[in-house]
Amino acid sequence: MQYQHTPVLPDELISGIQVKSGGVYLDCTVGGGGHSALILQKCELIKLVAIDHDQMAIAAAQVKLSEFSDRLEFWHGNFSQYRPKQKFNGIIADLGVSSAQLDLPERGFSFRDAGDLDMRMDQSQTLTAADIVNDYAEIELSKIFFELGEERYSYRIARAIVKARPLKTTVQLADVIFHAVPRAYRYGRIHPATRVFQALRITVNQELKALETLLQKAPDWLEVGGKIGIISFHSLEDRIVKHRLKEDDRLRVDTKKPVIATEAEVSVNPRSRSAKLRIATKLEPLG
Numbered sequence: 001m002q003y004q005h006t007p008v009l010p011d012e013l014i015s016g017i018q019v020k021s022g023g024v025y026l027d028c029t030v031g032g033g034g035h036s037a038l039i040l041q042k043c044e045l046i047k048l049v050a051i052d053h054d055q056m057a058i059a060a061a062q063v064k065l066s067e068f069s070d071r072l073e074f075w076h077g078n079f080s081q082y083r084p085k086q087k088f089n090g091i092i093a094d095l096g097v098s099s100a101q102l103d104l105p106e107r108g109f110s111f112r113d114a115g116d117l118d119m120r121m122d123q124s125q126t127l128t129a130a131d132i133v134n135d136y137a138e139i140e141l142s143k144i145f146f147e148l149g150e151e152r153y154s155y156r157i158a159r160a161i162v163k164a165r166p167l168k169t170t171v172q173l174a175d176v177i178f179h180a181v182p183r184a185y186r187y188g189r190i191h192p193a194t195r196v197f198q199a200l201r202i203t204v205n206q207e208l209k210a211l212e213t214l215l216q217k218a219p220d221w222l223e224v225g226g227k228i229g230i231i232s233f234h235s236l237e238d239r240i241v242k243h244r245l246k247e248d249d250r251l252r253v254d255t256k257k258p259v260i261a262t263e264a265e266v267s268v269n270p271r272s273r274s275a276k277l278r279i280a281t282k283l284e285p286l287g
């Protein structure tokens with residue numbers, strides 16, 4: 001099976017959470033297993049629990065991390081629903097979709113090649129992007145595109161989609177969006193469908209809600225002195241991470257500013273361009 005994903009900010013994340021011998025770690029988003037492998041390679045006495053709600057990601061990570069199988073446990077599900085059996089010395093989450101998910105047209109995340117409008121990270125869930133695109137009211141679509149895609153032509157795009165229904169594939173949807181926006185906007189830095197696709201993906205997978213829940217629960221899963229490191233890829237996520245870590249009296253923020261990729265990393269892994277890493281440490285309980 002093809003499951004390619006290059007981990008972003010690898011050194012920054014691993015050194016930031018101070019992986020130590022004998023530690024137990026939680027990777028909330030194992031994906032292709034890149035970050036987990038780096039943690040497990042640090043020392044033979046490290047144990048790790050790896051979560052993903054994409055069954056394909058779990059299967060790929062099981063292969064990639066097979067040499068560590070005796071100190072590795074997988075949990076298939078949404079990290080917001082996880083119930084730990086022990087405390088951790090470090091917790092990581094590398095949010096969003098993996099390159100592998102983006103590259104498979106049948107997953108429906110990308111409009112590069114035609115695929116069904118799916119976008120589910122967890123394929124056992126029922127709601128797909130097609131349900132939203134074909135069934136939601138125009139006003140609801142417009143709100144989603146504006147709030148979760150920060151798309152300034154949200155209203156025009158929503159109207160064009162409703163007119164063109166039913167839409168079946170990613171490429172059809174991208175084409176409708178392309179023709180709905182002003183000419184000058186069609187050939188900008190990013191394809192005019194990019195923001196709408198982001199908004200649909202966030203909606204299908206309830207991504208912001210899951211992140212809020214994780215940030216509320218995860219500090220209790222950490223040992224005192226343990227670290228949490230979160231990598232986000234767009235401003236809506238980063239805003240949540242920044243504020244929740246800062247407001248949390250169980251934590252002390254280690255990163256005054258988010259850690260970003262070096263030019264060298266961006267040149268070999270363009271996906272790292274928008275990555276922002278924030279780290280915090282679990283404090284002694286008050287009182």
Ligand SMILES: C[S@@+](CC[C@H](N)C(=O)[O-])C[C@H]1O[C@@H](n2cnc3c(N)ncnc32)[C@H](O)[C@@H]1O
Pocket residue numbers: 005006007008028029030031032033034035036051052053054057077078079080094095096097098099121210211
């Ligand atoms: C960017 S990839 C992680 C890549 C990984 N760090 C690596 O080095 O290969 C994000 C992964 O997180 C998973 N994911 C996103 N949100 C999730 C959630 N709420 N619960 C569980 N897994 C989630 C996705 O299915 C995807 O496989």
